[in-house]
Amino acid sequence: MELRQLYYFVKVAKKEHVTQAAEELHVAQSAVSRQIHQLEEELGVKLFVQKGRNLQLTQVGQLFLKRAEAILADLERAVVEIHEFLDPEKGEIRLGFPHSLGISLIPQVVAAFRKLYPNVKFRFKQGMYPSLIRDMIKGEIDLAFISPFPGDHEFVCGEVLLTEELYAILPPGHPLSDESAIDLKQLEHETFVLFSEGYSLRPIVWEACQRAGFTPNIGFEGEETDTIRGLVAAGMGVSLLPEMALHYTGPLQPAKVRINNPQVTRTIGLIRRTNEKLPLVAKVFHGFLIRYFNDRRHQ
Incomplete structure (x- = not known):
């Protein structure tokens, strides 16, 4: 599992649409779809179901979203802490x-x-x-x-x-x-x-x-x-x-x-x-x- 897959998954979950997520991520739609597909294959579950033109999280997808957001938030805080350690007066609040x-x-x-x-x-x-x-x-x-x-x-x-x-x-x-x-x-x-x-x-x-x-x-x-x-x-x-x-x-x-x-x-x-x-x-x-x-x- 790659961090990129988590980023793409969270973005699609928020946008409920692959195209809109790809536009915001500045990558090709096919790249987002491929990463989501690989993530689902690795986990052995469906994270999304099609609902009209949008994607909707499955029950297990909703559970995974909470964990993915927590992981990415922890990673962001770790990066901030490293920067602050190097120079506490150049951090971000x-x-x-x-x-x-x-x-x-x-x-x-x-x-x-x-x-x-x-x-x-x-x-x-x-x-x-x-x-x-x-x-x-x-x-x-x-x-x-x-x-x-x-x-x-x-x-x-x-x-x-x-x-x-x-x-x-x-x-x-x-x-x-x-x-x-x-x-x-x-x-x-x-x-x-x-x-x-x-x-x-x-x-x-x-x-x-x-x-x-x-x-x-x-x-x-x-x-x-x-x-x-x-x-x-x-x-x-x-x-x-x-x-x-x-x-x-x-x-x-x-x-x-x-x-x-x-x-x-x-x-x-x-x-x-x-x-x-x-x-x-x-x-x-x-x-x-x-x-x-x-x-x-x-x-």
């Missing part, structure tokens, strides 16, 4: 984070870190809460910013870095837009612009409205903080967003108003795999982040 942190927080901390370690590379992966947990468990990322912090979890552990306040955002000219603070109950009859299902900010806003005594009337849903902010600024409704998602200086801006009752916050944490040593360069970055946010809390 695989970092995951939710979209809402990509506006200002991630650029800030990465820029600050690279002032100290200019040769370190980053591989970023954005995703929703479930996908970040999944990618961490599968070994596709080394560290991840996540919100809310998961607390007790069998496979990941970490630290809360900060707790961030959420603000009401209102269309310009809204009757409450000039208030210094409001109760969330005052938005009971408004149309809300919320994140789609699966985004961590959605249940935070939903539960806050429930605590305030009402169920939000959802008129629009989006998947980016820019979309939420823009729709509110255009007069399509109201919403709640964390302060760091409001660092935008474009011409179309919503009004930002503090919420007194109930106070709405989110936790932002840093997670890693439980009982697994971080790659050296990721360990350096982890220590940097703990100091960075500790200093921010004491400013």
Whole structure:
């Protein structure tokens, strides 16, 4: 069995199509088909079955995929560790984070870190809460910013870095837009612009409205903080967003108003795999982040 066969197998399993896998691998379709066939012959099982124009993993194929991904992830980590051993300041950090942190927080901390370690590379992966947990468990990322912090979890552990306040955002000219603070109950009859299902900010806003005594009337849903902010600024409704998602200086801006009752916050944490040593360069970055946010809390 060759590593090339594992690479080809995993790619076909992800694409469910030999042609698409071959295009992404930059090899001939016949080469991919031949390697998959040889792999199946060596294992003595069928890994794929034809389903229309696509290929579908058999039950044993699904089992083999998990093992193949783990083998390739271990190999990738071994290569990284060797490079770090030769020069710890020239490694690569695989970092995951939710979209809402990509506006200002991630650029800030990465820029600050690279002032100290200019040769370190980053591989970023954005995703929703479930996908970040999944990618961490599968070994596709080394560290991840996540919100809310998961607390007790069998496979990941970490630290809360900060707790961030959420603000009401209102269309310009809204009757409450000039208030210094409001109760969330005052938005009971408004149309809300919320994140789609699966985004961590959605249940935070939903539960806050429930605590305030009402169920939000959802008129629009989006998947980016820019979309939420823009729709509110255009007069399509109201919403709640964390302060760091409001660092935008474009011409179309919503009004930002503090919420007194109930106070709405989110936790932002840093997670890693439980009982697994971080790659050296990721360990350096982890220590940097703990100091960075500790200093921010004491400013």
